Amino acid sequence: MNGLAFDPLLPWPVIGALAVLALLVALWSVWQGLRGWLWRGAAGLAVAAALAGPALESGIRNKLSDIVILLDDRSASQSLPGRAAQTDAAVDELTRQLTALPDTEIRRITVADDPDGTLTGAALTRALAAEPQGRVAGVIAVTDGLAHDASMVPATAPAPVHVLLTGQETDWDRRLVIEEAPAYGLIGQPVTIRLRIEDQGAVPDSVAQTPARLRIMLDGEETRSLDLPPGVTLDLPVVPKHAGQNVVSISFQAPQADVPELTDRNNAAAVQIQGVRDRLRVLLVSGAPHPGERTWRNLLKSDANVDLIHFTILRPPDKMDAIPVEELSLIAFPTQELFMQRIRDFDLIIFDRYRVRGILLPQYYDNIRRYVEEGGAILVSAGPEMSSVESLNLSPLGAILPARPTGRIYDQPFLPRLTEEGSRHPVTSDLPGAPVEGAERSWGRWLRMSEVIPGPRAQVVLSGADDAPLLLLGRVGKGRVAMLTSDQVWLWGRGFEGGGPQLELLRRIAHWSMKEPDLEEEALLADVGPGLAVTITRRTMDVSAGPVRITHPDGKSEEIPLTEAGPGRFTAHWTAPGPGLYRLAEGEIERVLALGPAAPLEFEETVASGAALGPLAEATRGGVLRLSEGVPALRTVREGRPAHGQGIDRPWIAITPREAASVSGMTHRPLLPGWAWLVLIAGLAISGWLAEGRGRLRGSA
Amino acid sequence: MRPRLLFSLLILWVTAVSAQEEPDPRLVRAADEVALAYVITGDAEVDAASEAGLRGLSQVLTARTTVEPGEPIGIDPDRDDLSLLTFLYWPVTGTQAPPSPQAYVRLNHFLRSGGMILFDTRDGDIAGLGGPDGTAALQALAAPLDIPPLAPVPQDHVLTRSFYLLRNFPGRYLDSDVWAEAPPAGAEAAEGAPFRNLNDGVSPVLIGGNAWAEAWAVDDNGLPMFSVGAGFEGERQREMAYRFGVNLIMYVLTGNYKSDQVHVPALLDRLREEEEVVQ
Structure with missing residues (x-):
């Protein structure tokens, strides 16, 4: 912050003209052969320089501390066995090492569960934006690397970003992936759920390539089971049976192996398909x-x-007039087609x-009767x-x-x-x-x-x-x-x-x-409110209704009493303890209720991976290291140097001290005081005069 | 003095309540039998023609169709409850006093809830010649009614094919236009029009001047009461007037039924054949 500044006493053109005049005088002196030309020129330039008012400026600097962002991931996927302890140990050790460094501050960022998953990228972006770019000396993330917002991970950072992954080398997991599931389906028409089994991590040989036995249940009733090898996409046809929520639950048993898979919470999924009715065809016969x-x-x-x-x-068969048919707008009633051939196309x-x-033949009526007995409706x-x-x-x-x-x-x-x-x-x-x-x-x-x-x-x-x-x-x-x-x-x-x-x-x-579910006499309805609050309504023609038995996803069951809310309506308010598949039953009526997402987002992927944060680490010369190999040592390196490596006993990571400082003031000091300028100019002029004078003396001697 | 006044008020109140409690038996019959109704104008000749005309039309309907209306009834819009009626024939005379505001409230409700009024200015012979015709009287009568924008009935209107295939709508006179609710300019227009959505697009009013009741009118012996045209042509015109009447009542009762897609192919075939015959 030091520099030379000018504070001219006269406008710049005047000073410039003075300097030029001094040079001209010097040149004229050279031409005249005067020996004092150098002194004369220097004296003129010194006058110009003195008028320009040169001054020294210097700032007052305060050194600033470096900031290290220490991010720890406390999302649900970090609660898998061993990971929380690993995280605690790493965070404690790094905190100790960082506090030991001079002029270093720690910014702790904790990432918790969000309805949209683990938002590590957004947390990192926010943390970096909150700190001055010039002071960030390093970012250390202790996480399983499973960020659900990979697109939000910043492309680069002003300092090395290190990713310390929890989990073990031997971690592996088999999971169910729903690739595609329809939200709506026509009743009675098959819809396709596309799914596959995926193995991740270090799958033991005893499990790899062995198929998983899938169990498929529709509204709590087992419909089929089949074997599916991992990596193979299956198109599973499912037929929605009724209007409203059809819950398809798909699951498989955790495979047996010496090292068990990380979690079985991603071995099942509940897909909710809203059953909708095709356009209803109504035949109205007046x-x-x-x-x-x-x-x-x-x-x-x-x-x-x-x-x-x-x-x-419009005209009964027994009324005829002589009017020709081409003047009539009447058409024959296509009874054979309507009541024999196409009758099953009608819902009512x-x-x-x-x-x-006598328009309809007796066999038509018989056919209508059969149509009703087989599921049709007449009014x-x-x-x-x-x-x-x-x-x-x-x-x-x-x-x-x-x-x-x-x-x-x-x-x-x-x-x-x-x-x-x-x-x-x-x-x-x-x-x-x-x-x-x-x-x-x-x-x-x-x-x-x-x-x-x-x-x-x-x-x-x-x-x-x-x-x-x-x-x-x-x-x-x-x-x-x-x-x-x-x-x-x-x-x-x-x-x-x-x-x-x-x-x-x-x-x-x-x-x-036409069997609209909203109008069924005997119905068990569940309205899911905000959170996991559920309003259960039992509609019945009976004068009373017993308690509703609720079977939890873990097989535990409880009974909720119903209170009368009106004629034939009994309700209860209930809050589910967690997401999952619940089975409600009262009397002979049963229904399955899926709460929460199809599969818990946090447990979709569980094997720790640096895929989401790796590019950022690489771009900043940081490292992606596994905590299972020990908590790394902390060093400092200069900016631009590789910031991680393998030490003798354990790997190391480094932060880059930024030498940041703040300027709190400024001093402004003239280069020479006025009297010094006067002495300088006078000295130069006298030197020139002496030089020329002495020559003349010598010449006359 | 005072007790007597109270007593008479009580009697009045009781009669008023019972009058509201027991619906007019004529109107109950109209609801049960789909009786055709006409507005009593106070002009004895016109009223007689209306009654005879509706009786003649009822006889034709009974003879030719499944609609079997009972005896026509005369309606005083100032007194009678219109909610039991479906169709109202309203001959326009210059002398009729306009109904009361309450009657117009009832008439508007009648139109909105699916009823239909046929206004007949009975001036098809003189209308448009510049002389005095029924236009002014009709305007005075119909101004307070909620009538949608009207247009002459187009050639493809369902009224031309609700029972018979018709090209025009003759009564005692032949040539005057019949006006119905204007077809919507587009889907946007259908959004705004109150009748279109409420009643399946059925026009709440029809207006014409062909003196239909006179063409339909029959006396007690079943003979026509008024002459229509001349000779064979005249009788043909009377037949067409009846056909219009049948179509009209079918339109009132079934709405746009004949516009349903199921009928379209067969009717198109028939119309095409007819065109070939005409050419």
Whole structure:
């Protein structure tokens, strides 16, 4: 910080002109042959120099200490046997050695678990950014090297970066790698999970290349097991069985060897596949155009999940006029195709005020019955024709309908009400504005319904006039049948006497028929909240529900009592102790709940490796060393020298002292005081005068 | 004095409540039987024509289709609850007093919830000639209604194929345009229009001037009450008027059913054949 500074007394051009004048005078003197030319010139230049005001400047310096960043990794993968002790020992030893060095400060950085894994790279970047670049003398990371943010590792550092790896030379691990797993899958359509077994580290010969026996479970039920050699990619087909969460758990036993593998926590994975239904195909058959028909159309056509195929009998076979067919817009009802060939394409068939008028042959009805028994669904929305001779109940379909008509029609206004069962059934429970005892009437009334006698297994969820059944739900074989004994639900849509939740009711009836999981009567639901908090809801038609038995991933089980939260709803709040696969069971209902990531991120890879931090160490001439070979000795080297090596007894690593200093002030001192300049100039002038004068004297002698 | 007043108020209140409790049996019948309804204008001649016209149309529907409406009923929008109705025929006269604001609230709810009104200015013979026609009266009646933007019914409208294939919509008169909700300019337009999404794209109003009720009208003996055109051509026009009526009621009840994709291929074939015949 020392230097020469000028503080000119006159503007620079004047000083320059003076200097030039002095040179000219010297040159003129040379030409004239004057012997004092050198002195004259020097005197002129000295005047110019004195006017330029030269001064000495110097700074006041304070030496700064060196900083060594000591990073220790305390993530979950460092908790594997032996690693924590190794880390403690190394950190203690290095701290001792570093404190012994003069003018050296230690910055301790501890990397803990993050939901995104071990973020060593980000921690390093942050630590380096927080320190002055000129003081960082070294970085020492005590870690297993398994950083989950390799891209965040800085490319270089101002000082050597040393990586001291925990773990042993003999560490090895066999793990399950899920390469690709779909988050969604269509129910009944196979989806592919791509996986492989990977061996890492020093795999013992007895294990290497021996296949692992995979066990594959879908929702807690073992579906298959197979042998898979390591390194081979397997495309595993899985068929989601139901809507909502399908949990596929894949696992294998830890292989037997003299040195056990590091951990068996990465030997299993739970893949959650959200089962979604393909677009639902609904066949709506209207027996005649009527005001409620557009209600069905509005509902089904506005439902993005539904493909509606609609047929209306616009002209019955017994009404003919002489109008030629090319002036008619009518097409034949493709009954053979719909009810024989394509019937299994439909998820639901709605008979909307359909009357049996000889359009459908008896074998079609038989086929519809078979279709329902094999898992299909029909919904009968019946008008007064149900009480007539044209009733669907008198067709072969009658055998599976949940009620049979008496022939009586209630022609009086009535208010639909939830029955005891209806208040618990998901199709009707919580319908907005449901009438309650003693309250003002909230729903509008309907004006007509047919009287029916419910079948023994039918659930009556809505009742109408004289508490006669209005909405009945039933199950036949694997299929479902719903029956609405009035056609006047459209009055709710029109707002008659205030109307009612017509679209919501019809939507729920239709989707219950199509086995929408949200509308199942018996269900065990689990909502995973923030963290591992779970709200368990048991929906049932029973009046009570027992405790839920929860089986933990380690096989331990506990029972959680449920409290009634409403008709047919029992809930409990529960927090899982940790991520993993839990099995919930109440009564006959069971479900599997996967909490947390598919496999714990920290245990995906466990064999210590310098792969993530190695490039940085290399770029800074630092070393990647194994702690299993002993804690290295610490030295200091000059910048730019190799910073690690092998000593006599153990390896060494080095830091580079940076000689950093701060400047706390500045002094400004003129080169010569004014009187010295005067003496100098006068001396030079006199010398010139003496030189020339003496010559003249000598010449005259 | 005071107890008597209270007593009479109580009686009034009881009758008011019971009137609300028991729906009008005529309207209950309309809901049960899909009865066609017309607005009573106060002009006896027009009202008689409306009733006879709807009766004639009901008879044609019963004879030819699965829709079997009951006796038509006259509606006073000021008094009657419209929520039990589906279709309202509204002949426009110059003399009708506009309904009350409460009636318009009910009419708007009726339109929004899927009902349909056919306004008939009955002036197809004179409209557009510059003389007095029904336009002013219609504007006065319909201004307070929430009617979407209208456009003449295009050739591909579902009304042209909801039962019969039609090219125009004649009544007693032939040539006036029929207006329905304008087709949306694009998907964006469909977002904004309230009726389109609510009711499967079915127009809540139709407006025309072809005096349909007069073409449909039959007397007690089943004979036409008004002359339509002349001779054989006239009878053909009356038949077409009935066909329009059938299509109209099918459109009211089934909405855009005939626009469903399943029908399109068969109907396209038929239309193509017809074109070939015409050429």
